[in-house]
Amino acid sequence: MIALDTNILVYAVSPGGDPRHAQAAAIMERLFLVSAIIPLQVLGEFLNVAQRKTIIDSDIARQRVEEWLPLFDTAVTDAADLLEAARVSRSSKIQFFDALxxxxxxxxxxxxxxxxxxxxxxxxxxxxxxxxxxxxxxxxLDALIKPLR
Structure with missing residues (x-):
């Protein structure tokens, strides 16, 4: 199974110009072919980034999340995840929310x-x-996500 981080979603909806936009949009389309998960934490961060950085209108960002919810598995955060993320953050030297x-x-x-x-x-x-x-x-990446034909 493949999971997505916030930046993939952000690039997928960002207006053109950045070559990562087309790559991220293609990845999102290809992920329908495999088992993929978007942690609810990521969807929340996406809504926050979209609003804070005004990448796209916040209503459109919310609509995107509504479209993605039935298409991808989601995972909620529980109390044990918070404690494990604190340990992972410290041991891996990454930001807490990335560790989460x-x-x-x-x-x-x-x-x-x-x-x-x-x-x-x-x-x-x-x-x-x-x-x-x-x-x-x-x-x-191609081996993980079979290319569209």
């Missing part, structure tokens, strides 16, 4: 987290971070 996303994704059965923000290739428990915008990861 990793913790939730790993507990939910994800083996890969697509993220630009966390160190590419980092392994946290059974979860491997994969930067989908790193060209050297393209073959691995």
């Amino acid at each position: 996303i990793c913790t939730i994704a790993g507990r939910s059965g994800a083996r890969h987290l697509l993220s630009e923000d966390i160190q590419d290739g980092m392994v946290i428990g059974t979860l491997t971070i994969l930067n989908p915008f790193n060209p050297t990861n393209q073959d691995r």
